[in-house]
Amino acid sequence: MGARGGSGLYVGRRAAALVAAVLLALLAALLALAALYGRCRGEEAPPAPPSPPDGTAGGAGVPGDPPGVPSWRRLPRHLLPLHYDLELWPRVRPGQAGPFSFVGQVNITVRCRQDTRAAVLHSAGLRSRGAAVRGPLPEPGDAVRGPLPDPGAAVEVAGLRQEAAGEVAVLELRGRLRAGRRYVLQFGFQGRLEEDLDGLFLTRYTDQGRSSVLIASQLEPTYARTVYPCFDEPAMKATFNIRIIHDPSYVALSNMPAIDTSEMRDENGSLWTVTTFNTSLKMSTYITAFVICDFDYVTRTERGNEIRIWARKEAVKNGYVDYALNITGPIFSFLEDLLNISYPLPKTDLVALPDFGAGAMENWGLMTFQESSLMYLPSDKFTSRKAMIAIIVSHELGHQWFGNLVTMNWWNDLWLNEGLASYFEYLGATFVQPKLSLDKIFYDHVVQPVLREDNEVGVRSLSENEDKIKGSFSLISLFDSITYNKGASITWMLSGFLTEKLFIKALNSYLKEFSFSNANQDDLWTHIQMVVDAQDEVQLPASVKKIMDSWTCQNGFPVLTLNITTGTISQEQFLNKKNENTSTDSYNNTWIVPISWMRNGSSKPLIWLDKSSNFFPEMQVSESEYDWILLNVNLSGYYRVNYDQLNLKRLVHLLENDPKAIPAVSRFQLLDDVFALTQFGYIQIETALELTKYLAREDELFIWNVVLLNLVPENLESTLKNYEVYPLLKKYLLKRMLPIYHYYAGFIRQNVDALEPDYFAQVYLEKLFATACWLGLQDCLDLSSELYTKWMDNTQYKIPFLIRRTVSCYGVALGSDKEWNFAWEMYNHTDSTKEDKDILLSAMSCAKESWLLHRYLQYGLSDTLFSSNCTSIIISYVVTKDIGHRIAWDFVTENWPLLSERYGKELLHDVLKVMGRFVNTDVQIQELQVFYNTTLEEDERVTATLLLEFSKIENMERRQLLTKVADWLHKNVDD
Numbered sequence: 001m002g003a004r005g006g007s008g009l010y011v012g013r014r015a016a017a018l019v020a021a022v023l024l025a026l027l028a029a030l031l032a033l034a035a036l037y038g039r040c041r042g043e044e045a046p047p048a049p050p051s052p053p054d055g056t057a058g059g060a061g062v063p064g065d066p067p068g069v070p071s072w073r074r075l076p077r078h079l080l081p082l083h084y085d086l087e088l089w090p091r092v093r094p095g096q097a098g099p100f101s102f103v104g105q106v107n108i109t110v111r112c113r114q115d116t117r118a119a120v121l122h123s124a125g126l127r128s129r130g131a132a133v134r135g136p137l138p139e140p141g142d143a144v145r146g147p148l149p150d151p152g153a154a155v156e157v158a159g160l161r162q163e164a165a166g167e168v169a170v171l172e173l174r175g176r177l178r179a180g181r182r183y184v185l186q187f188g189f190q191g192r193l194e195e196d197l198d199g200l201f202l203t204r205y206t207d208q209g210r211s212s213v214l215i216a217s218q219l220e221p222t223y224a225r226t227v228y229p230c231f232d233e234p235a236m237k238a239t240f241n242i243r244i245i246h247d248p249s250y251v252a253l254s255n256m257p258a259i260d261t262s263e264m265r266d267e268n269g270s271l272w273t274v275t276t277f278n279t280s281l282k283m284s285t286y287i288t289a290f291v292i293c294d295f296d297y298v299t300r301t302e303r304g305n306e307i308r309i310w311a312r313k314e315a316v317k318n319g320y321v322d323y324a325l326n327i328t329g330p331i332f333s334f335l336e337d338l339l340n341i342s343y344p345l346p347k348t349d350l351v352a353l354p355d356f357g358a359g360a361m362e363n364w365g366l367m368t369f370q371e372s373s374l375m376y377l378p379s380d381k382f383t384s385r386k387a388m389i390a391i392i393v394s395h396e397l398g399h400q401w402f403g404n405l406v407t408m409n410w411w412n413d414l415w416l417n418e419g420l421a422s423y424f425e426y427l428g429a430t431f432v433q434p435k436l437s438l439d440k441i442f443y444d445h446v447v448q449p450v451l452r453e454d455n456e457v458g459v460r461s462l463s464e465n466e467d468k469i470k471g472s473f474s475l476i477s478l479f480d481s482i483t484y485n486k487g488a489s490i491t492w493m494l495s496g497f498l499t500e501k502l503f504i505k506a507l508n509s510y511l512k513e514f515s516f517s518n519a520n521q522d523d524l525w526t527h528i529q530m531v532v533d534a535q536d537e538v539q540l541p542a543s544v545k546k547i548m549d550s551w552t553c554q555n556g557f558p559v560l561t562l563n564i565t566t567g568t569i570s571q572e573q574f575l576n577k578k579n580e581n582t583s584t585d586s587y588n589n590t591w592i593v594p595i596s597w598m599r600n601g602s603s604k605p606l607i608w609l610d611k612s613s614n615f616f617p618e619m620q621v622s623e624s625e626y627d628w629i630l631l632n633v634n635l636s637g638y639y640r641v642n643y644d645q646l647n648l649k650r651l652v653h654l655l656e657n658d659p660k661a662i663p664a665v666s667r668f669q670l671l672d673d674v675f676a677l678t679q680f681g682y683i684q685i686e687t688a689l690e691l692t693k694y695l696a697r698e699d700e701l702f703i704w705n706v707v708l709l710n711l712v713p714e715n716l717e718s719t720l721k722n723y724e725v726y727p728l729l730k731k732y733l734l735k736r737m738l739p740i741y742h743y744y745a746g747f748i749r750q751n752v753d754a755l756e757p758d759y760f761a762q763v764y765l766e767k768l769f770a771t772a773c774w775l776g777l778q779d780c781l782d783l784s785s786e787l788y789t790k791w792m793d794n795t796q797y798k799i800p801f802l803i804r805r806t807v808s809c810y811g812v813a814l815g816s817d818k819e820w821n822f823a824w825e826m827y828n829h830t831d832s833t834k835e836d837k838d839i840l841l842s843a844m845s846c847a848k849e850s851w852l853l854h855r856y857l858q859y860g861l862s863d864t865l866f867s868s869n870c871t872s873i874i875i876s877y878v879v880t881k882d883i884g885h886r887i888a889w890d891f892v893t894e895n896w897p898l899l900s901e902r903y904g905k906e907l908l909h910d911v912l913k914v915m916g917r918f919v920n921t922d923v924q925i926q927e928l929q930v931f932y933n934t935t936l937e938e939d940e941r942v943t944a945t946l947l948l949e950f951s952k953i954e955n956m957e958r959r960q961l962l963t964k965v966a967d968w969l970h971k972n973v974d975d
C-alpha cells in the first residue's frame with residue numbers, strides 16, 4: 001500500500017511519542033504537499049472502522065467460543081488453491097438509492113495435500129447461497145471417460161459452518177477428500193455493499209455537475225474474504241478467471257484485460273453487461289481488484305504495456321491525470337531495466353478514486369489511488385505536488401515486483417513488500433524528476449523521521465516472529481513507519497555497503513527464484529550471500545544474515561561514540577537516558593555497523609564495527625585543529641553519531657570556515673544528531689548550539705528547516721517569547737538568517753516562478769519566513785503587509801503559495817479591523833479552496849487587537865457563520881497566540897455550559913492540551929483545577945490533574961533549558 005496521503009491504514013504506532021518538531025515537520029510537509037485536506041475536523045474521511053461481526057454471516061462462532069473473543073487462526077494446509085473462477089454481480093444501477101448488495105459465485109480448484117473431511121477457508125460477512133464440492137478431477141494420466149472434461153462426482157456436503165470470529169467458513173463433508181487429488185469447491189454468496197472503503201465498497205461523487213456512484217475494492221491485508229470465500233493468505237497463490245456483471249453504462253476493470261463483453265437479463269428481464277477478464281497469473285488474494293465506474297481515461301503504450309489512467313470525466317478533460325500518464329511508462333521502463341525483469345502483464349490501469357482509505361494500492365495491473373495522490377492540476381505549478389505524485393506512483397510500481405511478483409510468505413516480513421517499494425519509490429521518482437536530489441530527499445523524508453521514532457523500548461523490530469502476527473488488528477498495525485521507513489533505510493544501507501551493482505544483482509536473483517511465489521527475509525539474505533560469495537571486491541565481516549538480522553530482528557538502532565584521542569568507537573542502543581533503559585532483545589544491543597567515513601575531507605575505505613567497541617588506529621588524530629573525522633558520510637548507515645568534544649570543536653571550526661567541506665546531507669545529519677543527542681540526555685544543549693554558529697554560511701533550506709524546528713518549534717513560540725531568550729535569539733538568529741532570507745525574498749518579490757523547480761523551497765520556505773517574521777525582521781513584516789495589501793486591492797492576485805500562511809497571518813497581525821474583515825470576507829468567498837480557508841482561519845487568530853479576537857471567538861459560537869465543527873479549531877488557533885491564550889481560556893470557561901453541550905469533552909481535551917504548555921506553578925494548576933472541579937467527573941479529574949503535573953514538570957525542565965540557552969546566547973550573541 002502507499003505510505004502517504006492521509007491513509008487511514010498508515011498509522012505511526014509510536015506517533016504519540018514523536019517529538020513536536022517531527023510532528024511539525026510532517027505537518028508542514030503534508031500541508032505543503034497535499035493541500036487537499038478538509039479544513040475542519042469532521043470533514044475528513046472517517047477512519048475505516050473494523051468490519052463489525054455481521055449478523056448475516058450465517059452462523060455464530062464455534063460453540064464454546066466466548067462471544068467477542070477473536071479466535072483468528074491460520075488456515076490448515078490440507079487444501080491448497082490452484083485456480084479461482086469468480087463471478088461478482090454488484091446489484092447497482094445509476095441513480096438508484098441504497099442499500100446495495102452484491103451476489104457472487106466462486107469455484108475454487110484445490111489440490112488436496114492431506115486426507116480431510118472438511119474444507120476450511122476464509123469468509124467474513126458473507127451470506128451463503130449454497131455450497132458444493134466436486135471431484136476428484138481427472139489427472140493427466142487418468143483414463144479418459146468421455147468427450148467432455150469430467151467435472152468429477154459430487155462429494156456430499158454435511159454442512160457449512162461460519163466461524164465469525166475466526167473469519168473462516170468450514171465446509172463439512174460426508175466423504176473424504178483424498179491426498180494428491182484435485183477438487184472443486186463451489187460457493188454461492190451474497191454480501192453488502194457499504195460506503196466503508198474496505199472490501200468491495202461503493203463511493204458517491206460528483207462529476208460534471210452530476211452525482212454518480214462507483215464500486216471499487218481494497219483487499220489488503222484481509223478484506224478479500226469479505227468479497228468472496230477464499231484462501232486469504234499471501235502464500236496461497238492461485239490463478240483467477242474473473243467475470244463481473246454490471247450496468248451497461250459502466251465499465252468494469254480487474255487485474256487482467258477484458259477479453260469479452262456480453263449481455264444478460266436478470267429475473268425481471270432487465271439488461272446487464274457481463275465483462276469477462278483474461279486468466280490472471282499466479283497471485284495472492286489481497287491484490288485481486290475490481291472497479292466498476294463511469295470514468296474516462298487517457299492512455300499510452302510503453303513496451304507493449306497498455307497504460308491507462310482513469311478518473312472522473314471532468315478531471316480527465318482538464319488534463320489532471322496527464323502528468324501521471326507521462327511518468328508511469330518511464331518509471332516502468334526504468335524499473336524493468338534496473339531489475340532486469342520484465343513486467344509480466346499486458347496492461348496497467350491506474351484509477352483515481354474520489355474517496356479512498358489508503359493513499360494508494362498496488363493491485364496487480366489495477367492500481368488504485370486517492371485523487372490527491374494521482375492528480376496534478378496544471379494551474380498548480382508546484383514541484384512538490386509533482387514530486388509527491390512521482391513518489392507515490394513509483395512506490396506502487398515498485399510493488400509490481402516487490403509484493404506482486406514475489407510476495408512475503410507471511411505478514412511478519414511485510415517490509416519485504418513495503419520497505420523495498422519505499423526504497424525504489426525514491427529511485428523512480430528522482431529518475432522522472434531529476435531535479436530532486438535523491439540523497440537529500442531520502443534522508444529528509446525517510447531516514448530522519450524514522451530515527452526520531454525508532455528509539456523507545458517497546459518499538460517493535462522490523463521483522464517480527466511469524467507467530468506474533470495474528471489477527472486483522474495486529475496486521476493493520478504493521479503498516480507503519482517502521483515497516484516503510486525503517487525498511488527503506490535498512491535497504492539503503494544494504495545497497496550502500498554492497499554497492500548498488502551487487503545489490504541489484506542479488507535482487508534480480510531473488511526475484512527470479514521466487515517469481516509467482518513467496519519468500520521470507522532469509523531467502524533475501526541467501527541470494528545476497530550468493531552474489532557476495534561469487535566475487536571478491538566486496539568483503540563482509542560476517543555472513544549477510546548475521547549482519548542484517550542485527551538490524552531487522554532487534555528493535556531500535558545504535559548510537560556510535562567516537563573518541564578521536566584513543567581512536568575508539570563504541571556502540572549502544574540509542575535510548576532516552578532520562579528514562580530507565582531496559583534491554584529487550586537477545587543481541588545484547590550490538591549491531592554490525594558499516595561505517596563510511598572521512599578524514600580531513602577525503603573519503604576513507606568502509607570499516608565495520610561488529611562488537612560493542614573497537615579500536616581503529618586510523619581514527620586517532622593529530623594535535624592539528626584541521627585534523628577531523630566525520631562518520632556515516634552521506635547517510636550510509638541507520639544510526640546516530642556522538643562525537644567527542646575535541647572532534648566537535650574541530651567540526652564547528654570547519655563549518656565556520658568551509659561548510660561545503662562537509663556534504664550537505666552530512667551537515668543535516670550532524671545537526672539532527674546533535675539536537676537528538678541533546679534531547680536524549682547524551683550531550684548538553686550548549687554543544688548543539690555551537691554547531692549553529694556557522695549558519696550564516698548555510699544556503700540549504702532543508703538544513704535550515706531542521707535547525708529552526710529544533711530552535712523555534714511552532715508550539716513553543718509563546719514560551720520562547722520571554723524577555724530573557726527572545727531578544728537574544730532574535731539577534732543571534734537573524735544575523736545568520738539574513739543571507740538565505742534575502743536570497744529567497746528576492747525571488748518572492750521579483751520572480752517567484754523561478755522557484756518552481758526548487759523542491760525544498762516549496763515545502764520549507766514557509767518555516768524560514770514564519771521565523772523571520774516572528775523574530776520581527778522588518779523586511780519580512782514589510783513584505784507581508786505589502787503582499788497582503790496587494791491582495792486586498794485586487795482579489796484576483798494570489799499571494800505566493802510558498803509563504804501564503806505567513807503573509808496572511810502577518811497581514812492581519814500588522815493591520816486593524818480592515819485587514820481582519822478582508823480575511824473574513826475572503827474566508828466566506830465561494831471561490832476559496834479548502835486550503836485557503838484553513839490559512840484564513842488561522843490568519844484571523846493572528847490579530848493583535850484583543851477585541852478582534854473576542855469577536856472572532858464569538859463568531860465561532862454562531863451556528864450561521866461557521867459550520868459547527870470549526871469552533872474548536874478557532875479556539876485552538878487563538879489559544880496558541882501570545883495575546884490569545886488568556887482570551888481563549890476565559891472564553892472557554894465563560895461559555896463552558898454551551899460548548900460542552902455542543903461539542904462535548906473532546907473540545908476541552910484539545911484546549912487543555914494547549915493550556916498545559918503554560919502551566920508553570922502550583923498556583924496555575926490550582927486555577928485550572930477549580931475549573932475541572934465543576935466540569936469533570938471524578939476519574940477524569942484525576943487524569944487531568946496528572947497530565948497537568950506532568951506538563952508542569954516538562955515546563956520546568958524547559959525553563960531550565962531556556963536558561964541555559966539564554967546564558968549561551970549571552971556569551972555568543974556578538975560572535
Ligand SMILES: [Zn+2]
Nearest residue numbers: 001002418421
Ligand atoms: Zn506499499
